[in-house]
Amino acid sequence: MARKILIVDDDQKTRMLLKTYLEKNQYEVILSHNGESFLSELHLQAGQLSLVILDVMLPDTDGFALCRIVRQQSNVPIIMLTASSDETDRVVGLELGADDYIAKPYSPRELLARIKAILRRVAVEPAAAPRYYRFNGFTLDALERKVVDSDGQPLALTGLDFQLLKYFVDHPGDILDRSVLCEETRGRDAGPLDRSLDVQISRLRLRLNDDGKQPMLIKTVRGAGYVFSADVSVSHV
Template sequence: MNLPRKRTILAVDDDQKTRQLLKLYLEKHQYVVQLAADGESFRHGFDRYRDELSLVILDVMLPDTDGFALCQMVRQRAPMLPIIMLTASADDTERIVGLELGADDYIGKPYNPRELLARIKAIHRRAGMVGEGAPRYLNFAGFRLDRLERTLSSPDGDKVVLTAMDFDLLRLLAEHPGQVLDRARLMEQTRGRDLGPTDRSLDVQVSRLRQRLGDDGKQPTLIKTVRASGYVFAVEVQASHE
């Protein structure tokens, strides 16, 4: 699923005041916002606006389900649609679970609307980062990364299912083969924020990306860990226009 030009967001939160404030704030910044109060209304909204959506926002705690179940549903039906999860828990476990299920980012509640807006803008900005005249394809180890269509083809020619965050991380690594990219840089350029001292979200993301690529986590050949530094894309990459 390619990102549409319209910036339409579907947000689910069971608190009416929070929903309305979110809608008012984002609409001031030229976003179209559709709201849902629970899982059922979110599913109806997703069915109705799916082709228009550029991002969804999921509250973890809902009266009839939880954000994790909705995250799984979205991932099954729209693998590349960005997901931001809202969590009131200070426990990193919820955040890690969300990332493992395919969320692209998370933000703690209560949150500053400006921070949420910055995360949304960063995701939308990364979705259109291919510059005019730049090679469209990155080829490595039999894989073919299409930076325009934001897709990845396997050596067998099959499409590899990636989330938007998977794609952004892979593209950044493949654009700098053989270079050690430190964790702080990867975090800033894929999530648009600083890496906290106990933040494991990037490591979870790398682990998930390795699984997508069939790269052995214990002895990886594509994405290697550089101890106390970051990660390196350890295979040759060839850029091409065709």
């Protein structure tokens, strides 16, 4: 079954170009031209979408507002498209729960590569791998892709948040540099001015109630990267 992607962009030429290109690469594509039509399709396709692509600039709303609504309803991966060269747009999108962003102009080939990278990362873990990772009162379920606290309450994590935390619990005690973390979570290295990983780390610390000034779980190793310092136990049940 083809993976289903919902795209909202107010430019008809761009919409049709992406639809044609992605369908040639075996994806099912649903198009929306504004926020209203997007939300209607989001409701109709609930639970069936593999990925959402949001243009930041729309005639009746903006991609940030739509990103917030999607995250209230689903953990479906989100890619945001921005025409602005301002880093603020990218940071805001990531803070709201987007999994990746692409600055315009971009090529359909680049977008396809980003889509494939995200869908690989959210693929179900193989059966032979541990299902549960327990640390500091939290339990990460690798099969259902969720994390609950000591009271059994689920954490509000995006797909990118989950992928980063999963990589940390797979490598407890290891010093992980920025390039490794970016490659594992975004499929590419980060430039020297790219703050997206820092934003994501801060957001994950917040979700884990890990004090940003004196974090105990995700610690910064100056000049080297980050280390997940919690004891992690794994099991299949």
